[in-house]
Amino acid sequence: MSTALSEPSRRSFLGLGLATGSSLLLAAACGSGGMAGSGGTTPDTLKWGWDLPTSWDPVTSSAGWDVHALSLVYAGLTKHDGQGNPVPAVAESWKYSDEGSRVTFRLRSGLKFSDGTPLDATAVKKSIERGRDAPKSLIAAQLVDIKSVSAPDATTVVLDLRAPNYQIPSLFAGKTGMVVNPAAFERDPAGLATKPAGAGPYTLTSYVENSQATLERNPAYWDAANVKAANFQLFPLPDAATVIAGLQSGRYNVAQIPGSQVAAAKAAGLEVQVIPSLVVAVLDVNVTKPPFDDPNAVLALKFAVDRAALLKTQQFGIGEVSYQPFPKGYVGYDPQLEGVYAHDPAKARELLAASRYGTGAPVTITASSSGTLAQQLQAQLQAVGFKPTIETIPEAEATQIIYIQHSKALFVDAFAGRDSTAQAFQVLFGTEGLMNPGRRTSPELAAAVRTVTRTPLEDPKYPQVVQAATAAAVRTMPNVFLFTTPRILAHTKSVSALPKDTVVQRFEGVTVA
Structure with a gap:
């Protein structure tokens, strides 16, 4: 799916002026470290002014941009490193057959979805088949080369391909490879649009459409030791004229800003990171x-x-x-x-x-x-x-x-x-x-x-x-x-430096003082 210029990447650089003087005065009055407007969250909370997904189901999500939000609640078989190369995630390794028409993934053992059900090879098999075969799947086109999926044991997933395709590990680092809990889509597939069922770094605890998503750290995540912030809040893209005020008041502690706001953000004492992206x-x-x-x-x-x-x-x-x-x-x-x-x-x-x-x-x-x-x-x-x-x-x-x-x-x-x-x-x-x-x-x-x-x-x-x-x-x-269009993120000094991930913005290792 394209990210048309109506998506956050577009809104971040089209038609956005400098912050108004009244907005900056309001921000200064609120102070730089207070919790006003934060909704009573605990200090150990990342509050990201970014965007909410079109759907919390990676199979029916209709915007490429959604991958950033979905990566909070789903884990993929692989993930991207900072340069966009696939590295292990749910799968600890993979190997192709000599002719490239079969790829075998070895899963980490003992994995669970956020509801406690096993994330094993059978669950991965069902999740891949749903992405390929579901009538409303928007990732099916990326899975057409997969002829069959098998799970010979609890930690082995084998994909037989219609033709050699060495791009599979990269594909599985994004929405296409996010593992969805079969217990959820077999029971209520439509419900996934607002109630994700994954095994990502966070679990969605409440969601108000077009307003806010509240999440908490998932102790069952395969890399839970590197998830430092206990809580996470996700908000729609802030208005350019008020984003700095929102950061200073505590409504957000990380937010996307347009290029027009970089100088004002630095003048307000905020940290600004310009992170290369694929946009x-x-x-x-x-x-x-x-x-x-x-x-x-x-x-x-x-x-x-x-x-x-x-x-x-x-x-x-x-x-x-x-x-x-x-x-x-x-x-x-x-x-x-x-x-x-x-x-x-x-x-x-x-x-x-x-x-x-x-x-x-x-x-x-x-x-x-x-x-x-x-x-x-x-x-x-x-x-x-x-x-x-x-x-x-x-x-x-x-x-x-x-x-x-x-x-x-x-x-x-x-x-x-x-x-x-x-x-x-x-x-x-x-x-x-x-x-x-x-x-x-x-x-x-x-x-x-x-x-x-x-x-x-x-x-x-x-x-x-x-x-x-x-x-x-x-x-x-x-x-x-x-x-x-680089990712321009401003954050308060209470938030540590953000990973410079080209493909998907991740938050492993990020702390909130």
């Missing part, structure tokens, strides 16, 4: 719609965009100009692509003139926000000869309009990354990819992605293989990547 702003281009059914118009668009100007205005310079779907340091990042479509208005005008639509080609910029990014893009496209207009659609209807009806030529969006590189390629560029509104892909890219799935992650050539696929995608597909 990148992107223009989704439908090559079946004019003018982008002409390749010259697509290239003109790529050279028309001044990414550096967008980054400076939209994120106050926090992040990096991007020409590809992966950030620096991630295995899929190809350094050879830097500057590949650097801003070149003259070249853009020449390409547009060479298209069959010529100078003055009309184009509608569709956005699900009234923020300034679309307006800035409009000015840039107009400067090279396009005749752009802006259309704002309801964010609740964006997926249906853009990705189901395929009715728009150009959509302002953001990509939140995926658990595996192959999955990211499929979502963005595959013929069935959600964020590929034209539903076309190049033979060169399709072949490169097949090579990615068939190359073991530990193969020394794997980074080269992934980067070759990235290069093929950027050069043959119409998507226009703009800039990366």
Whole structure:
């Protein structure tokens, strides 16, 4: 699922101004360490102003962004390290057969779900099969390569695959591999939307939709010794004008802030961490719609965009100009692509003139926000000869309009990354990819992605293989990547430094004084 710019990643950098003076005065009056507005929580509580999930069931969760909240209550077979590589979690190890068509996971022994029922191989088998086979599963597409699942003993899970696929351990580090308690989904699958049943670091104790989730530490979690904060509260994304006041008053002690608030947060005595993430702003281009059914118009668009100007205005310079779907340091990042479509208005005008639509080609910029990014893009496209207009659609209807009806030529969006590189390629560029509104892909890219799935992650050539696929995608597909969106988190001095996790923000080891 895409993280459209209506998700928290978008709201964090579009149309957000500096805090008002009255908000800062209120914050100063409240003091920096008090508990006012905290709901009477104990001091040992992490209070995160971030977002609530679309569903507490990883199988029906409809936003990639949900993985951050779901990781609080579910444990996966694997998890990501700081660089996005799969490492052991519920499974302590895994091994592929020589030909890559079977993978065997060895589970830690004695694991339990938060309700005390055993988390054994049979439970994992049922959870994977539900994700693959449930009629309403939104992770089924990631599990199509799994032909069968078996549990020969309590700690062994065997997956037989339809074809070699070495991406499974990475897939199982996110929503796809979160183990859901069969006792819950066999009894009341619909109830999981508001009552998660997992074995994560925390257990949900109360939930008010669109308001607050309250959690407590799960002593049965496989890594419980590293979960330091006894309690956790999760809140929707704070308003930009009041987020600093909320941190100072004690309503939150960790919160996402926009780039516009970084200086104010530091001035207020808060710690600010800028953590690299997989989120990148992107223009989704439908090559079946004019003018982008002409390749010259697509290239003109790529050279028309001044990414550096967008980054400076939209994120106050926090992040990096991007020409590809992966950030620096991630295995899929190809350094050879830097500057590949650097801003070149003259070249853009020449390409547009060479298209069959010529100078003055009309184009509608569709956005699900009234923020300034679309307006800035409009000015840039107009400067090279396009005749752009802006259309704002309801964010609740964006997926249906853009990705189901395929009715728009150009959509302002953001990509939140995926658990595996192959999955990211499929979502963005595959013929069935959600964020590929034209539903076309190049033979060169399709072949490169097949090579990615068939190359073991530990193969020394794997980074080269992934980067070759990235290069093929950027050069043959119409998507226009703009800039990366780091995770900007402010926290009070009572909270220790947060882990710098690229894929999923985790809180193991974090203490609250």
